[in-house]
Amino acid sequence: MIKTSYVSRTIAELKPSGIRRFFDMxxxxxxVVSLGVGEPDFVTSWAIREAAIxxxxxxxxxxxxxAGLYELRSEIxxxxxxxxxxxxxxxxxxxxxxxxxxxxxxxxxxxLNPGEEVIVVEPCFVAYAPLVTMAGGIxxxxxxxxxxxxxxxxGQLEAAITPKTKAVLICSPNNPTGTQLGQEExxxxxxxxxxxxxxxxxxxxxxxxxYDETFTSFAAIEGMHxxxxxxxxxxxxxxxxxxxxxxxxxxxxxxxAMLKLHQYAMMCAPTVAQHAALxxxxxxxxxxxxxxxxxxxxxxxxVKSFNEMGLECxxxxxxxxxxxxxxxxxxxxxxxAEKLLKEELVAVVPGDVFGExxxxxxxxxxxxxxxxxxxxxxxxERFMKKHCK
Amino acid sequence: MHLNEEExxxxxxxxNNSRIDLKDLAKMTDLSEADIEITLKKLEDMRVIVRYLTxxxxxxxxxxxxxxxxxxxxxxxxxGVGFDEVAKRIYKFKxxxxxxxxxxxxxxxxxxxxRSMNEVASFVSEKLxxxxxxxxxxxxxxxxxxxxxxxxFDQTEEDKRIxxxx
Numbered sequence: 241m242i243k244t245s246y247v248s249r250t251i252a253e254l255k256p257s258g259i260r261r262f263f264d265m266x267x268x269x270x271x272v273v274s275l276g277v278g279e280p281d282f283v284t285s286w287a288i289r290e291a292a293i294x295x296x297x298x299x300x301x302x303x304x305x306x307a308g309l310y311e312l313r314s315e316i317x318x319x320x321x322x323x324x325x326x327x328x329x330x331x332x333x334x335x336x337x338x339x340x341x342x343x344x345x346x347x348x349x350x351x352l353n354p355g356e357e358v359i360v361v362e363p364c365f366v367a368y369a370p371l372v373t374m375a376g377g378i379x380x381x382x383x384x385x386x387x388x389x390x391x392x393x394x395g396q397l398e399a400a401i402t403p404k405t406k407a408v409l410i411c412s413p414n415n416p417t418g419t420q421l422g423q424e425e426x427x428x429x430x431x432x433x434x435x436x437x438x439x440x441x442x443x444x445x446x447x448x449x450x451y452d453e454t455f456t457s458f459a460a461i462e463g464m465h466x467x468x469x470x471x472x473x474x475x476x477x478x479x480x481x482x483x484x485x486x487x488x489x490x491x492x493x494x495x496x497a498m499l500k501l502h503q504y505a506m507m508c509a510p511t512v513a514q515h516a517a518l519x520x521x522x523x524x525x526x527x528x529x530x531x532x533x534x535x536x537x538x539x540x541x542x543v544k545s546f547n548e549m550g551l552e553c554x555x556x557x558x559x560x561x562x563x564x565x566x567x568x569x570x571x572x573x574x575x576x577a578e579k580l581l582k583e584e585l586v587a588v589v590p591g592d593v594f595g596e597x598x599x600x601x602x603x604x605x606x607x608x609x610x611x612x613x614x615x616x617x618x619x620x621e622r623f624m625k626k627h628c629k
Numbered sequence: 630m631h632l633n634e635e636e637x638x639x640x641x642x643x644x645n646n647s648r649i650d651l652k653d654l655a656k657m658t659d660l661s662e663a664d665i666e667i668t669l670k671k672l673e674d675m676r677v678i679v680r681y682l683t684x685x686x687x688x689x690x691x692x693x694x695x696x697x698x699x700x701x702x703x704x705x706x707x708x709g710v711g712f713d714e715v716a717k718r719i720y721k722f723k724x725x726x727x728x729x730x731x732x733x734x735x736x737x738x739x740x741x742x743x744r745s746m747n748e749v750a751s752f753v754s755e756k757l758x759x760x761x762x763x764x765x766x767x768x769x770x771x772x773x774x775x776x777x778x779x780x781x782f783d784q785t786e787e788d789k790r791i792x793x794x795x
Contacts, residue, residue: 263793276793283786366795415795537642537657544656587793614653 254373257366258593262577266587273616275604276587278415280479280560284516285527288478291519292512300511306503308336308487309514315521316487320472324447324457326465328489335498336509336517340445340473340486341367346505347441347469347488348375348409350497356406358441361392362595363563365415365443377406383597386565389554390417390597394428401436408433410458411443413450416594416603417563418539418556423456430461439494440468445486448477448528450558451536459489466491476559477528478520483513535560538606538613546604549621550628560607563591567600569627577602579627584619630675635660639668640677647681686782688774697726697742697771698749700757701735703764712736715762724752735767746770 245252266272307313313330321327328334337343348358348371358372360379369379382400384390392410408429412421421429433440442458459468473486488498502508539556546553546564553564566576573590580586580602591598606613632640638658643649655662672678687693704715712730719739720728727740739757743749749768758766774782 257795259793259795263791266792272792274792277790278794279790281788281790283789533638533641537638540658541653541656589793610653 250373254370259366259589262581262587262589262593265578266581269581269585272581272585272587273608273612273619274587275606275608275613275616276589277605277607278561279481279607280476280531281607281609282479282531284478284480284483285520285524287523287527288480288516288519292483292516295512295515300515302511304336304508304511304514306508307334307499308509309511309518312336312514312518312521313487315518316489319521320457320470320489324444324455324460326457326459326470326489329492332492333489333495335488335495335502336514337473337486337488337502338506338509339475339484340443340471342502342506343471343473343486343488344368344371344409344441344443345375346498346501347471347490347494348372348377348407349501350494351406351439351469352377353406355404357402357404358406359397359400359408361408361410363390363414363416363591363598363601364409364411364594366593368409368411372409378404380405381595383595384417384419385597386554386601390414390419390563391421391425392429394432397429397432401432401438405436405438407439407441409441409443411445412458413446413455413556413558415446415559416561416589416591416598416601417554418559418561419554420450420453420455420557422453423461426456426458426461430458430464433467434463438467440464441471442468443471445471445473445476446559447472449532449535449560451532451539452555452557455558469494474517474520477531478517478524479531480513480516480520483510483516485509485513485517535606538608538610541610542604542606542613542617545617545621549617549624551620551624560605562604562606563598563601564604565601569624571627573599573602580620580623583626584623586616586619586623630677632677635664636668636672639665640672643669643678643681647683684778684780686774688782694744695742696744696746696749697740698753699769699771700739700741700753701731701767701769702737702739702757703735703766704737704760704762705764706736707762715760718760718762719757722752722756724749724756 313334316334317328317330352375354376357378357380360368360381362381362383372379380400382396384392440458447455459465459470469490471488474480542562543553543555551564553562573592577588577590589603591601651662651665655665706712707714716728724741726742729738731738741749753768
């Protein structure tokens with residue numbers, strides 16, 4: 241008897257993440273130096289961990305308000321104002337979420353009607369397009385190019401817009417390219433977005449990790465506050481990935497819609513993590529500054545090293561990824577990454593898993609100790625000598 | 630004196646690793662190797678960089694028999710020179726590792742190293758407490774160093790992250 245599948249067609253048709261396959265390969269090898277990790281190498285600062293322990297000792301083990309602890313939302317409001325000059329009311333414009341991932345999910349689900357399109361700017365985080373699909377929308381990918389430093393151009397944006405376009409999903413500083421959009425570039429994109437009456441979902445999870453230019457929030461651009469959903473969180477800036485704590489700021493109407501989804505699907509973000517986040521915002525900014533400096537040093541180091549060994553690499557303005565071109569080796573990203581893993585035991589992520597335009601590149605995270613970075617770079621240099629005449 | 634951002638950055642890096650290669654230091658900053666050399670020379674000349682040291686956990690070495698004491702010293706300051714003169718008389722002893730002028734109930738914090746408790750004790754009773762300006766001393770022997778100059782001694786925190794993640 242042929243059994244019909246129990247799995248929904250939408251989910252069955254989703255492609256599994258290309259990263260998964262690489263993880264399986266790398267996890268089974270001994271002695272791998274990994275530049276494949278998409279999270280900080282710092283352990284959450286002790287002050288934050290201690291605050292979490294204390295909250296448990298004090299017995300804060302129950303639910304919080306759906307949108308999160310009021311005190312935390314209030315701190316987030318102050319933080320957004322102070323760091324990015326955008327104002328959101330803790331009452332009805334901020335929701336504390338389970339990581340930025342959940343924030344993205346409720347943002348998309350709260351705005352999309354079936355069949356509406358979201359412009360997804362690739363190369364990008366692997367979850368964007370699937371999240372759009374899962375929310376009933378249609379992801380329309382735009383491929384940015386190495387020649388534009390992987391920045392979305394106004395022409396590209398204009399060309400991707402159709403009558404069905406609802407929103408543009410964009411991440412700056414970007415995973416995997418590290419590209420950061422400057423204020424002027426945002427203004428040019430904003431003009432088109434306003435002209436077509438679109439929304440922006442701005443993933444600003446790497447906002448604190450901007451090394452050369454001051455970070456500008458999309459919501460800070462004139463006329464954009466009312467049409468921007470800002471996604472942020474504690475994972476990257478405070479090295480708190482495992483705590484799963486993010487937040488989303490949006491105009492009241494959208495916030496209220498997101499809160500409906502959040503209260504039915506999630507209830508609230510974990511209480512212990514919320515208490516940790518409160519400590520992070522109150523007393524942790526000095527640590528953020530130190531971590532930023534530390535990443536910047538390693539960014540400088542890895543980018544110069546790549547260019548020296550013949551891996552052409554643009555200077556990423558933020559996040560903790562370098563995205564060098566491997567085109568001159570004549571290999572595809574996947575071939576390069578597999579060979580490098582097999583021959584030199586260095587794990588990097590092939591660029592094509594982040595979208596078509598990532599082909600010909602590899603993502604190398606420099607959130608690793610200097611010793612690990614130096615070892616990885618030594619092995620990669622040997623690899624390049626062998627495979628590049 | 631005012632330092633620029635690059636000079637500060639050089640200091641922050643070498644404070645944690647003074648053995649770093651000039652080449653690596655240049656790669657980590659916006660300076661060339663030649664610039665780094667000039668910067669270091671300048672900072673050394675200004676005695677902003679005073680000395681390059683190594684943090685050693687001597688308790689791991691069987692041949693080492695040293696003891697360290699922190700001594701709270703109360704002194705009578707002198708007209709015109711304050712505490713500086715007596716501090717100088719104290720810091721010139723080779724047994725003395727550090728001397729700090731303190732706020733609070735005592736005046737000078739003196740760190741003394743010796744080969745044995747006896748040696749430190751006789752230094753305190755014969756050399757330190759006999760100085761004219763010294764009113765009293767309280768000696769605390771260090772029993773175990775957990776963390777020194779920002780470095781945790783038995784730190785074995787391994788990388789707990791999964792090898793590849795999005």
